[in-house]
Amino acid sequence: MVMRLCETESQALKANLGHLLSPEVSSSLMWFLRRFCLSYLSPDESFYTEASSFCSIPLSSSSLPHPLSVALTSAFGRDSEGAAWTLNYLLSVVEQMLRLRSAEPNLVEDTVNLLVTMVDSKERGQYLVKTEGLMELVALQHSGTLGALSSMAQRGLMQGLVMCAAAIGDPDARTQFWSHVLDPPVTSFKQLMASETFTKQYQQEDLKKQVLYHIDNFIGKNNKE
Structure with a gap:
């Protein structure tokens, strides 16, 4: 039902009817999908036991593992087609x-x-780094069209992109991915600071926004939730 919504x-949005959509409903969808990812999408199965084996554990056991639904594991577990499809769809x-x-x-x-x-x-990161959608998101982040994002959103976006590299096992591939994510904003910031007009115009609002945009990219965000 949520996916259908x-x-x-x-x-x-594709039909240019975005003005008819409710931001509150959309936020609720994002909230639900985030919780779904945390609990059910490619979960760490070492934290769970299958529901069938859970039934055989004595109730007096002092440390009962949480049961994991076989149906959910089959649909959204590690290396399942459902998990791959869902991650790709959520990225879009x-x-x-x-x-x-x-x-x-x-x-x-x-x-x-x-x-x-x-x-x-x-587990999720290893799949995402192989998708074209992730590089499209990197390109969108560097396109300069997201200037309207709040500082927290901009920091979170950069944090998410950088965190993807943690799932890349090969050091050379990880460095290459980081270069795609980090080199463009660093280069853009250096060009901005080296501009001949910067010292004369740095108090202008547009220039201040550009500087803050780059600072937010460099800061990233600590997700404490």
Whole structure:
């Protein structure tokens, strides 16, 4: 049902009907999807026991493991087709929300929190770094079209992109990915600071916003939730 609502919103955005969508409903969808990722999407199965074996554990056991549904494991467990499809779909939802609804700050922050949760797992991250959608998100972040994002959202977006590298086992590949994510903002910031007009115009609001944009990228965000 939630995926259907997301797809309905996606089709509405493609039809230029975004003004008819409720930011509150969209934020609720992002909130739910984040919780879904935390609990059910490619979970660390070492934390659980299958429901069938759980039934055979004596009730007097002092440390009962949590049961894990066989149906959920089959649908969204590690290396399952359902998990791969869901991650790819959620990545497209994140990209579309940031690209087309960046003027809605609460929704954007909920969307960025979903992205951070998606990559805050080695199992999920290993799949995401292989998708074209992730590089499209990197390109969107560097395109300069997300200037309307709040500081927290911009920091969270950069945090999510950088965290993806933690899932890359090969050091050379990890360094290459980091270069795609980090080199463009560093280069852009250096060019801004080296500009001949910077010392004369640094008090202008547009220039201040550019500086703050780069600082937010460098800071990232600590997710304490």
